[in-house]
Amino acid sequence: MPTTLVSGGTVVSSTGRHTADVLIDGEKIVAVLDPGSTVLGSDLKRTVDTVVDATGKYVFPGGIDAHTHMEMPFGGTVASDSFETGTRAAAWGGTTTIIDFSVQTVGQQLMDCLGNWHDKARGECAIDYAFHQIVGDVTPDTLAAMKKLPDEGVSSYKMFMAYPGVYYSTDDKIFKAMRIAADEGLMTMVHAENGPVIDAMVEELLAQGKSDPYYHGVARAWQMEEEATHRAIMLSDLTGAPLYIVHVSAKQAVEQLAAARDRGMNVFGETCPQYLYMSLEEQLGAPGFEGAKYVCSTPLRSHAEGHQHYMWQSLRTNDVQMVATDHCPFCMKGQKDMGVGDFSKIPNGIGSVEHRMDLMYQGVVDKKITLERFVEITSTTPARMFGMYGKKGVIAPGADADIVVYDPNGHTKIGINDTHHMRMDYSAWEGYEIDGHVDTVLSRGRVIIDGNQYLGSKGHGQFVRRGQSQYLQ
Numbered sequence: 001m002p003t004t005l006v007s008g009g010t011v012v013s014s015t016g017r018h019t020a021d022v023l024i025d026g027e028k029i030v031a032v033l034d035p036g037s038t039v040l041g042s043d044l045k046r047t048v049d050t051v052v053d054a055t056g057k058y059v060f061p062g063g064i065d066a067h068t069h070m071e072m073p074f075g076g077t078v079a080s081d082s083f084e085t086g087t088r089a090a091a092w093g094g095t096t097t098i099i100d101f102s103v104q105t106v107g108q109q110l111m112d113c114l115g116n117w118h119d120k121a122r123g124e125c126a127i128d129y130a131f132h133q134i135v136g137d138v139t140p141d142t143l144a145a146m147k148k149l150p151d152e153g154v155s156s157y158k159m160f161m162a163y164p165g166v167y168y169s170t171d172d173k174i175f176k177a178m179r180i181a182a183d184e185g186l187m188t189m190v191h192a193e194n195g196p197v198i199d200a201m202v203e204e205l206l207a208q209g210k211s212d213p214y215y216h217g218v219a220r221a222w223q224m225e226e227e228a229t230h231r232a233i234m235l236s237d238l239t240g241a242p243l244y245i246v247h248v249s250a251k252q253a254v255e256q257l258a259a260a261r262d263r264g265m266n267v268f269g270e271t272c273p274q275y276l277y278m279s280l281e282e283q284l285g286a287p288g289f290e291g292a293k294y295v296c297s298t299p300l301r302s303h304a305e306g307h308q309h310y311m312w313q314s315l316r317t318n319d320v321q322m323v324a325t326d327h328c329p330f331c332m333k334g335q336k337d338m339g340v341g342d343f344s345k346i347p348n349g350i351g352s353v354e355h356r357m358d359l360m361y362q363g364v365v366d367k368k369i370t371l372e373r374f375v376e377i378t379s380t381t382p383a384r385m386f387g388m389y390g391k392k393g394v395i396a397p398g399a400d401a402d403i404v405v406y407d408p409n410g411h412t413k414i415g416i417n418d419t420h421h422m423r424m425d426y427s428a429w430e431g432y433e434i435d436g437h438v439d440t441v442l443s444r445g446r447v448i449i450d451g452n453q454y455l456g457s458k459g460h461g462q463f464v465r466r467g468q469s470q471y472l473q
């Protein structure tokens, strides 16, 4: 098996950092050694097949993006990244594993949907991938099939309190699914927004002629995120099912999570880069139809109300446990422009899979989080949360050799001159600059990004069978 030495870098974990050489045999890390160590008298730099010089650079465990939607049917169209293009873009940005969502809508058998998602991803991915299951039709068949998810390596599922008529489930359905989840050790993920009330708000606003993208944010008021988060927590409390709230953007929703955690509940929260960097006023309120680029749900929140600052603070204090992208890209032409004159017809979603690691690293530079916390929220916690830790999320003997060599002296200009690799005709992140750069990326021992060269290939990425959340064991 080919051997690789990542030499002389600062290896960073969620608990500390030290200068070390990382020895890789085939797909696995076999040793983390003092720099320049010899093995059985031989100089490793001379004997390994490949040396990656990481001197003066950070060595991170590969990024894990636990919330992506490749090829997802949504809003009358389909998310523009395929598994091939989306995972290649992820690789460019130092993400080496994604967890995507297999979709069930009304009338479909759950296991058929999972099979369908395997068919979409198999042989296409540049990096490893896993699945959560969206449960969109709670029937006796679905509830029975949910019990089989752990055997399929799928230990989490998502339900929606939003999007009536599409993925929406009523509270009784969520309750029934949570009963199964509590017994089977499944993690329940909830999109927590009060969909029916939001739809009534949309109707009101459109009737008043308020049709610009900005009103997407007005219709999806924080009160409806706080209320739904509280409701999901109460259902979790009643059933004993562990709960993970996706794409949290409102500070009041975080307060609900923090209060429940203080009571000892197994509830967790994820936020996304857009809720840390972007706002209702600045991006959704951009002139003309520009705001459509930033339409996603939950929506961007008001800067004046301080949600962004609060979200960074919550990442520091662990009231929010991790950062995923909710990567759900749509082009402006032919997709987002379906909503010209009616914001409710703009497909919801932002593409960020390529930029999460850089954007969160900038939080380190800006002294909003520590380097160790950066590793924790982008890799280690996602691995633990979703039952992959040990194989993923850590640089240690026995782990997959998913590694990012990151140059703190490098510089990244996002999306300038079409330099991003997501299948989109714009980037919501165009113009953002990062004081650092992804230098080299290894996926299961293979160098897939080398400087500004892509060396990966479709089909290299394998399906990762996940176990129970390691926060529940």
Ligand code: URP
Residues within 6 Å of the ligand: 069, 191, 247, 295, 296, 297, 298, 326, 328, 348, 349, 350
């Ligand atoms: O706007 C979003 N979040 N689009 C993707 C679907 C979802 O709710 O996660």
Ligand code: ZN
Residues within 6 Å of the ligand: 191, 246, 247, 297, 298
């Ligand atoms: Zn959602």
Ligand code: ZN
Residues within 6 Å of the ligand: 067, 069, 326, 327, 328
């Ligand atoms: Zn999503």
